[in-house]
Amino acid sequence: MRHLLLDIAPLRTSPAFRRFFIGRAVSGLGGQISVVAVMYQVWESTHSPFWSGSVALAQLVPMLTIGLWGGSVADRADRRSILMATTIAQLVLALLLVGQALWLGTSPASLGPVLALVGLVAAVGAVAAPAGMGVIPRLLPAGQVAAGLALNRLSFQGSMLLGPALGGLIIGYAGLEIAYAVDAASFAAGFLGVLGLPALAPAVRRSGGGVLEGLRFAATQPVVRGVLLVDLAATVLAMPVSLFPLVNEERFGGDPRTLGLFLTAIAVGGVAASLFSGSFTRRTRPGLITIGAAAIWGISLGAVGLVSSPWLCLALLAVAGAADSVSVVTRGTLIQLAVPDDLRGRTAAVEMIVGAGGPEIGNLRGGAVAQLTSGSFALVSGGLTCLLALAAVGATARPMLAFRTT
Structure with missing residues (x-):
């Protein structure tokens, strides 16, 4: 245990x-x-x-x-x-x-x-x-x-x-x-x-310090590219936050107490995953775990669009939050270990921008789809398209899936 x-x-x-x-x-x-x-x-x-x-x-x-x-x-x-x-x-x-x-x-x-x-x-x-x-x-x-x-x-x-x-x-x-x-x-x-940190100058300078070089590396290094594509598939296609007020209104009568619990449920799932993180941080294939966790995120959020029970909805959001935490940790592990030290800063900056921009685009996508259809359809279609995108990434990002930490 x-x-x-x-x-x-x-x-x-x-x-x-x-x-x-x-x-x-x-x-x-x-x-x-x-x-x-x-x-x-x-x-x-x-x-x-x-x-x-x-x-x-x-x-x-x-x-x-x-x-x-x-x-x-x-x-x-x-x-x-x-x-x-x-x-x-x-x-x-x-x-x-x-x-x-x-x-x-x-x-x-x-x-x-x-x-x-x-x-x-x-x-x-x-x-x-x-x-x-x-x-x-x-x-x-x-x-x-x-x-x-x-x-x-x-x-x-x-x-x-x-x-x-x-x-x-x-x-x-x-x-x-x-x-x-x-x-x-x-x-x-x-x-x-x-x-209390030691000196942390880049250990070995194997590249210049240009911004474009960092972008080029992130776009062409197979492991890093796969990680970023997984992140974009999960956030752009299945980000649910902008849909919470509408789903709360459609399914649960607009009760503000239910709405307040949506984000809390995601955070609770994230904390639970972190407390039991030994189950995945001790594994040697973070790429497989990353794409699997992103798939669970998409499935859970798609299922939220289908259920009518408030408690089941919150349980699925907690599962999604746990999957998100697993994916964040394993994505970070891949980025840190697959990138030379003198490129870590620029690669981390690209990851940060993807991590900040992807959810915003995803929330905009979800709101636009819900405006034309319904909150439930936006969640279900987002989860399904997320899974399709992850399948495509898995088929084309073999180095990420094969990467080992030891």
């Missing part, structure tokens, strides 16, 4: 990874508290769903425009230095969010400063993320990389579960500025985690 549970060997064997993991876990929790604070402040200052939606746009545009450049920087410079500089910048921006909350509160005048600071935070994050993605394979042996990624995934899912609720409590009992201050303190903890 023990071999099925989360593998915590990376935390025991690598002090540098342990400090890095704790720092990221704390800063991730603070980031989720800040997400709620921004949502609350924008809504209270405008009472406009348009401006509430603009927060996502303020985050997405810098990520898409700066992400590739951030990957190139990660392949040229010492990654520890990049993470130290970006963490300090994030701390400063969090303190500026505290200052504007104290000065402007939820007045209409706060909208511009909040959106500007959110955009700057996303821009700094777009530089930090590729550097951070290249840290784990430098701290752990190849056999523990998947376990390290699973621990990171558990930390992310945990922050998604706890952070928003904690943020709401802090805002309600202590105030908006205190929520931002907690986020700032979390970046200080993140800085301490980065401070």
